[in-house]
Amino acid sequence: MELRGRASYELLLERVRLQLRTKSSASGEREIALRPSLFHDERRTIVMNFRQLANSLNREPEHIARFVFKESGKPGTLEGDRLILNGKIGDQEFARLLQLYFKEFVKCPICGGIDTQIQREKKFRYLVCEVCGARSPVRKI
Ligand SMILES: [Zn+2]
Numbered sequence: 001m002e003l004r005g006r007a008s009y010e011l012l013l014e015r016v017r018l019q020l021r022t023k024s025s026a027s028g029e030r031e032i033a034l035r036p037s038l039f040h041d042e043r044r045t046i047v048m049n050f051r052q053l054a055n056s057l058n059r060e061p062e063h064i065a066r067f068v069f070k071e072s073g074k075p076g077t078l079e080g081d082r083l084i085l086n087g088k089i090g091d092q093e094f095a096r097l098l099q100l101y102f103k104e105f106v107k108c109p110i111c112g113g114i115d116t117q118i119q120r121e122k123k124f125r126y127l128v129c130e131v132c133g134a135r136s137p138v139r140k141i
Pocket residue numbers: 108109110111112113129130131132133134
């Protein structure tokens with residue numbers, strides 16, 4: 001019993017480390033390490049450090065949240081630093097969602113740079129790269 005209890009405690013603290021290798025305008029190569037910290041209860045998944053993850057990706061938490069809701073098919077809410085999802089999402093699955101978001105909405109498809117911004121123009125959205133100047137259309141979410 002005691003061993004089993006300890007094992008589940010360790011499982012709870014398990015974090016996925018997500019390495020995102022990129023280029024940046026300042027230093028050439030750069031790496032972002034994201035460590036989503038997930039907590040599960042019976043029906044929900046809580047991302048404890050969601051705002052911090054958004055800061056690392058240099059994007060609005062609301063934007064990433066909409067992406068996660070849409071791609072996972074699970075609704076949720078932002079509460080302070082946390083993202084609360086109604087439903088269960090495993091660590092690996094959440095890490096995969098972040099990776100997809102990064103690929104689509106952060107990383108420049110032309111040069112691989114991450115010093116990028118999303119610009120709005122009427123109903124269109126563009127990923128604008130400060131490294132190479134490319135302007136790539138992205139979908140609205
Ligand atoms: Zn670029």
